[in-house]
Amino acid sequence: MNNIKEQFLLNPEVTFLNHGSFGACPKPVFEDYQRWQRALEFEPVQFITKKREEALLVSKKVLAKYIGCDHGDFFYIQNPTTAVNQIVKSLDLNPGDEVLTTDHEYGAMDKTFNFYSKKKGFVYRRQNISLPLSSKEQFIEEFWKGYNHKTKVVFIGQCTSTTALVFPVKEICERAKSLGLITIVDGAHVPGHLPLNLQNIQADFYTGTLHKWLLSPKGCTFLYVNKNFQDRIEPLIISWGYEPGMPTKTKFLEENEMQGTRDFSAYLTAPAIMNFFEDYDMPSGQAKCREVILEQYPIFCDLLGTKPICKVSDEFLGQMCSIPIKTKDPLQLKETLINDHKIEIPIMQRGDEIYMRISFQVYNTMDDLEYLKETIKKLEIMPSALAAL
Ligand SMILES: Cc1ncc(COP(=O)(O)O)c(C=O)c1O
Known part of the structure; x- marks a missing residue:
C-alpha cells in the first residue's frame, strides 16, 4: 500500500x-485528464464537434459496465447536487405530495428539496433514523414510519456524509416500487467505494460521483435515469440538444449531453481510472x-x-x-x-x-x-x- x-x-x-x-x-488519471484538455486546445472545433463524442461513448461504455447499467441510461454532470436539482425541478410534485427521506442526508440536498418544496408546495419529510444503527431491519422499520398516503417520492443516500453510514437502499427501493413511489438515490460516495450494480438496486434516479472514490478529476458525476423516466427529466440548461436538427442519439441524451461549450475532459477519464484500478x-x-x-x-x-x-x-x-x-x-x-x-x-x-x-x-x-x-x-x-x- x-x-x-x-x-x-x-x-x-x-x-x-x-x-x-x-x-x-x-497522477496517471490526472495526466489523462490534461491530455484530453490539450487535445481540445489543439483542435477545438474538430475535438468538440466530433472527437469528443467518440471519446465520450468509450468512457460511458467503460463506466456503464462498472456500475451495471446501459450506457444510454446516464449522462455525466458536474456534481450530485446539480443532478438532484435537475430531478426535483423536473418531477411533478405539488401541494398534497410528500417526499420521504431521512434526517442523515447531505446538507445541499436538504437545501435543494427545501427550496423546491417552498416553490412547488410539497412536503419534504425527514424521517428520524435513530443511532446507534444496529440492523437493517431497524433502519427499514424506522424509515417507513414516515410513509403515508401522500408520499410520492423516496429520496435516500446510500452512504451518508456526516454520519458515514451505509443505508440499505436496495431494500428501500424494492418496497418503494411495490408502493408505486418514485425513488431517487444519492450515491455520491458509492462508485469505487462500495459494490454498485444499478440493475440490482432498481432506483428510478441514481447519482454517483467519479471524483470521490473512483479517483477522477473534480467535477465528474453521473446521473442515471431509468428508461421509464427518461422522457420526464428536463435538462437544466436548454441548448442545442433541444429539438435538434439532426438527432444522433436519444432525446434524453441529446438534451442532456448537448449543452454548449464546456470542458468534458474529466468525463473522458473513465478508461484511465479503470486502468489505474487494475494496475x-x-x-x-x-x-x-x-x-x-x-x-x-x-x-x-x-x-x-x-x-x-x-x-x-x-x-x-x-x-x-x-x-x-x-x-x-x-x-x-x-x-x-x-x-x-x-x-x-x-x-x-x-x-x-x-x-x-x-x-x-x-x-x-x-x-x-x-x-x-x-x-x-x-x-x-x-x-x-x-x-x-
Ligand atoms: C452524501 C453526499 N451527497 C452528495 C454530495 C455531493 O456534493 P456536491 O454536489 O456539493 O459535490 C456529497 C459530498 O460530499 C455527499 O457526501
Missing part, C-alpha cells in the same frame, strides 16, 4: 484523512482499508470516550467512520488540526451532535492514524480534558 501514495498529488506534509469530501486524483489492484487495497476502519473505529471511540454510531460491521461501514466527539468549538478544532498539526480531517455537526470523520484510502498508513491518536491526546476533546472544563 505504501508506494501507491507516490501516485497521488497530495501535499506530503499533510496527514490527509479526508478522502470523503472531494476525493484525490492519482494498482485497488480492490484489494481498499478491502484492507475497510478492515482498518472496522478495527480502528471502536479504538478511536474508546479513546474519545464515546461509542460507535452503528454496529461495527461492513453492513454499515466502508472506508469511513464518524466518531461522536465533544468539543466547545468544532470549527476551531478543525482549524487547529490543520493549522497546528497538519491533519486534514472533517469535524461536522448534525443537530447537537459533532463528529470527527475518518476516511481511510489506499494512500493512508497506520502511521497516519497513530499520529491522529497522539494529536487527539493533546487536545481538549479527550474525555479527561472535557471533565476539567
